[in-house]
Amino acid sequence: MSNELEFLSRRVATGQLNRRDFLGRAAALGISAAFANTLLSDAAKAAGPVKGGTLKAGLQGGESSNVLDPALNLSQVNFNFGKCWGEMLVELNPDGSLENRIAESVGSSDDAKVWTMKIRKGIEFHNGKTVSPQDVVATLERHSDAKSKSAALGILQGIDKMAVNGDEVVITLKDPNADFPYLMADYHLVIQPNGGKDDPNAGISAGPYKVTVNEPGVRYGGEKFANYWLGDKIGHAAQVEIIVINDATARTAALQGGQVNMINRVEPKIVDLVKRVPGVTIQAVSGKGFYPFNMFCDTAPFDSNDLRMALKLAMDREELLEKILRGYGKVGNDIPVNEAYPLFPTDLEQRKFDPEKAAEFYKKSGHSGSILLRTSDVAFPGAVDAAQLYQQSCAKAGIKIEIKREPGDGYWSEVWNKQPFSLSYWGGRPTQDQMYSTAYISSADWNDTRFKRPEFDKMVLAARGELDQDKRKKMYSDIATVMRDEGGLIVPFFNQYIDASGKGVEGWVSNPAQEMCGGYALSICWLAA
Amino acid sequence: MSSSILKLIAQRIALGLLLLFAVSVLIFIGTQILPGDVAQSILGQSATAESLANLREALGLNDPAYIRYFRWLGGVLTGNLGTALSSGQDIASAIGGRLWNTLFLAFWAAAVSVPLAIVLGLLAVRYRNGFVDKLISGLALASTSLPEFFIGYLLVYFFAVQWQIFPGISTVYDGMPFLERMKAIALPATALTLVVLAHMMRMTRAAILNVMQSAYIETAELKGLSPFEIIRKHAFPNAIAPVVNVVMLNLAYLIVGVVVVEVIFVYPGMGQYLVDHVAKRDVPVVQAVGLIFAAVYITLNMIADIAAILANPRLRHPK
Numbered sequence: 010m011s012n013e014l015e016f017l018s019r020r021v022a023t024g025q026l027n028r029r030d031f032l033g034r035a036a037a038l039g040i041s042a043a044f045a046n047t048l049l050s051d052a053a054k055a056a057g058p059v060k061g062g063t064l065k066a067g068l069q070g071g072e073s074s075n076v077l078d079p080a081l082n083l084s085q086v087n088f089n090f091g092k093c094w095g096e097m098l099v100e101l102n103p104d105g106s107l108e109n110r111i112a113e114s115v116g117s118s119d120d121a122k123v124w125t126m127k128i129r130k131g132i133e134f135h136n137g138k139t140v141s142p143q144d145v146v147a148t149l150e151r152h153s154d155a156k157s158k159s160a161a162l163g164i165l166q167g168i169d170k171m172a173v174n175g176d177e178v179v180i181t182l183k184d185p186n187a188d189f190p191y192l193m194a195d196y197h198l199v200i201q202p203n204g205g206k207d208d209p210n211a212g213i214s215a216g217p218y219k220v221t222v223n224e225p226g227v228r229y230g231g232e233k234f235a236n237y238w239l240g241d242k243i244g245h246a247a248q249v250e251i252i253v254i255n256d257a258t259a260r261t262a263a264l265q266g267g268q269v270n271m272i273n274r275v276e277p278k279i280v281d282l283v284k285r286v287p288g289v290t291i292q293a294v295s296g297k298g299f300y301p302f303n304m305f306c307d308t309a310p311f312d313s314n315d316l317r318m319a320l321k322l323a324m325d326r327e328e329l330l331e332k333i334l335r336g337y338g339k340v341g342n343d344i345p346v347n348e349a350y351p352l353f354p355t356d357l358e359q360r361k362f363d364p365e366k367a368a369e370f371y372k373k374s375g376h377s378g379s380i381l382l383r384t385s386d387v388a389f390p391g392a393v394d395a396a397q398l399y400q401q402s403c404a405k406a407g408i409k410i411e412i413k414r415e416p417g418d419g420y421w422s423e424v425w426n427k428q429p430f431s432l433s434y435w436g437g438r439p440t441q442d443q444m445y446s447t448a449y450i451s452s453a454d455w456n457d458t459r460f461k462r463p464e465f466d467k468m469v470l471a472a473r474g475e476l477d478q479d480k481r482k483k484m485y486s487d488i489a490t491v492m493r494d495e496g497g498l499i500v501p502f503f504n505q506y507i508d509a510s511g512k513g514v515e516g517w518v519s520n521p522a523q524e525m526c527g528g529y530a531l532s533i534c535w536l537a538a
Numbered sequence: 539m540s541s542s543i544l545k546l547i548a549q550r551i552a553l554g555l556l557l558l559f560a561v562s563v564l565i566f567i568g569t570q571i572l573p574g575d576v577a578q579s580i581l582g583q584s585a586t587a588e589s590l591a592n593l594r595e596a597l598g599l600n601d602p603a604y605i606r607y608f609r610w611l612g613g614v615l616t617g618n619l620g621t622a623l624s625s626g627q628d629i630a631s632a633i634g635g636r637l638w639n640t641l642f643l644a645f646w647a648a649a650v651s652v653p654l655a656i657v658l659g660l661l662a663v664r665y666r667n668g669f670v671d672k673l674i675s676g677l678a679l680a681s682t683s684l685p686e687f688f689i690g691y692l693l694v695y696f697f698a699v700q701w702q703i704f705p706g707i708s709t710v711y712d713g714m715p716f717l718e719r720m721k722a723i724a725l726p727a728t729a730l731t732l733v734v735l736a737h738m739m740r741m742t743r744a745a746i747l748n749v750m751q752s753a754y755i756e757t758a759e760l761k762g763l764s765p766f767e768i769i770r771k772h773a774f775p776n777a778i779a780p781v782v783n784v785v786m787l788n789l790a791y792l793i794v795g796v797v798v799v800e801v802i803f804v805y806p807g808m809g810q811y812l813v814d815h816v817a818k819r820d821v822p823v824v825q826a827v828g829l830i831f832a833a834v835y836i837t838l839n840m841i842a843d844i845a846a847i848l849a850n851p852r853l854r855h856p857k
Contacts, residue, residue: 072817072818073814074814074818074823076626155588158589158592158596162586162589224806225625227709227806252709252804254804255801256802259706259803263706265698265699268707454587
């Protein structure tokens with residue numbers, strides 16, 4: 010059987026290709042329909058999860074200074090390992106819907122202000138204790154404490170009070186928030202015994218794997234938790250291992266050499282080469298991450314919306330996408346959200362490169378002289394090249410851009426959110442409301458475009474409390490329009506998470522929420538015998 | 539051994555300690571000038587003013603720099619390297635395993651490269667300006683001229699990806715069987731050997747050739763000694779001082795200069811540990827690792843000095 014057919018039938022088995030398409034492709038390869046059908050059923054048989062074995066991932070994004078405490082979890086390796094040993098209240102499905110985990114059901118009062126989560130009975134922690142509503146409240150308390158160092162502190166600030174009522178956790182918010190359940194899917198909110206107040210670094214939760222090896226910056230290991238509440242549904246491998254490989258070439262070589270079964274962060278420029286390696290499959294999925302050019306709306310010359318518009322129109326997004334991401338992404342529309350978000354407004358017109366119109370707006374703004382743009386390699390891979398390409402497309406509109414390349418050290422403390430025009434990245438948030446609230450309302454800590462409009466804040470707030478989905482969608486369309494036409498944000502593109510899996514790895518289901526199947530690759534994949 | 543030599547050695551050691559102290563001050567100042575601070579680096583792009591303030595308070599970053607420095611120095615003198623600011627781990631125990639890994643790799647790289655370099659150097663002298671000499675020098679210089687990351691990638695490409703003889707990533711862990719461990723470090727040790735080989739080989743060759751110009755070598759030749767005898771008995775002992783010097787320099791490099799090789803082969807040694815913590819502005823760790831590196835460097839140089847003194851009769855028997 011040719012490699013291509015094998016590949017195609019596997020895709021059908023994992024739901025990435027439909028049957029009819031498969032038969033069509035098989036016919037094109039000169040295979041009879043009967044034989045193609047046999048292939049399919051073989052693949053489907055093979056597609057049943059194989060239990061046991063050791064699944065290994067080689068991941069970028071781990072340091073020897075990392076700790077297991079989910080509150081301080083910022084890098085990719087800890088994120089992925091956290092999904093192996095941690096269990097959450099709810100989880101984000103690949104289609105953007107929510108799946109109840111420790112929370113058996115989630116409901117709210119009519120005004121979306123009081124939320125009730127029923128805690129599933131009989132879930133066991135790795136230390137043998139049973140998950141109780143008290144543990145859930147303690148976890149949320151630890152992360153939302155004003156003194157907390159938790160990265161989830163920001164999203165939990167809306168909580169007014171929490172209480173346990175039988176097997177339910179009742180949470181009262183300061184303001185209505187229809188997205189509250191989504192916030193509980195934040196990957197920092199791993200439910201720990203007594204909320205991790207006793208030992209946040211113990212690595213004990215109720216996830217499919219128990220922590221066996223914890224060598225920060227080197228490797229992590231887990232073995233299947235015998236009493237995992239979902240049993241065999243996920244967690245097919247008997248052992249999982251994460252090897253920290255920060256060097257891109259070493260990571261690729263480890264996958265090619267078979268030392269690991271899957272890797273994250275394949276660089277766009279080598280994707281085509283990696284694709285050709287026998288047995289290796291590139292797993293790319295459009296995510297919510299984007300690479301913005303940020304302008305301070307309250308600082309001259311960017312306080313002029315004409316100038317901002319000129320700078321937006323002078324960006325050749327297609328060219329940037331092609332040259333910086335090699336096409337592995339999607340052009341942006343100067344709003345911080347895309348179709349990976351629930352309720353994304355699809356009716357917005359795509360902004361296009363228009364040097365003439367840009368020149369017109371530029372003239373109208375009355376600005377003269379060059380504009381200083383700060384960039385650095387750490388802003389995102391290819392950020393320096395992106396700035397240079399942008400400089401050239403601006404020149405076509407008669408706008409002079411001066412580029413200052415800043416050192417990577419201290420870029421996030423000295424340049425980003427401090428200087429009026431710079432490059433950055435955003436990893437995306439679970440919901441549109443989260444994204445706007447995190448960076449684009451007046452009171453946001455990370456308002457890195459200094460976009461401060463009371464009426465815009467009101468629109469975001471109103472959409473947050475609206476439980477009617479259709480009305481909400483319309484509201485997000487209006488919000489996006491304001492952002493796109495008046496905001497200080499230029500979005501060249503949204504990136505893709507590009508991972509790769511090696512020979513024999515089955516069960517991969519891409520998830521736009523995050524890389525590596527939303528962090529679950531080690532739990533949901535298996536090694537075909 | 540005369541007392542003057544002991545005095546010389548004592549002087550060297552005292553100087554070394556003074557140097558170490560100076561280095562610790564320099565490292566501290568260096569980490570202070572870097573932009574950003576630990577709290578900012580730990581929390582990264584997603585830091586808020588409150589969480590920054592909380593973390594700074596918890597880490598004791600609000601004290602003046604000199605107080606933090608002396609607090610740390612006092613700890614080191616009593617054998618306590620402190621805890622890492624970023625992870626709260628005990629530095630001494632965290633460094634222990636990594637230092638052992640680094641020394642393990644350096645030892646095997648040295649065990650291969652030093653004898654190899656000296657033997658090749660001797661061979662080059664024996665057949666100087668001939669084909670063998672040119673071949674040895676040419677290959678050694680070529681391997682040195684290639685940047686180590688390139689050598690590393692070449693080794694990975696052929697030995698790990700194409701032929702799959704050795705693993706391309708050298709993850710080692712406690713309780714790993716010795717043979718497996720050796721297999722894991724085969725490629726990084728080879729890369730390091732290729733990097734340091736030429737320097738030692740060329741210096742051996744040059745030092746012996748220098749001695750070979752002397753009148754007593756001519757005498758030895760006239761006595762009818764074989765070329766190898768002459769090199770072994772008359773030339774090499776007189777060339778030991780410069781050779782030891784360059785060997786020590788390269789040994790030091792094998793321990794403190796292996797960051798790139800460690801990164802390529804994902805080897806859990808000191809270099810990677812240091813780099814991670816520099817990025818986090820974790821001053822106690824940077825200080826501790828810097829101090830260990832400085833101590834290694836200074837000790838090895840001291841040994842080279844002392845060896846040079848002992849190898850030189852004029853220094854051994856001063857008038």
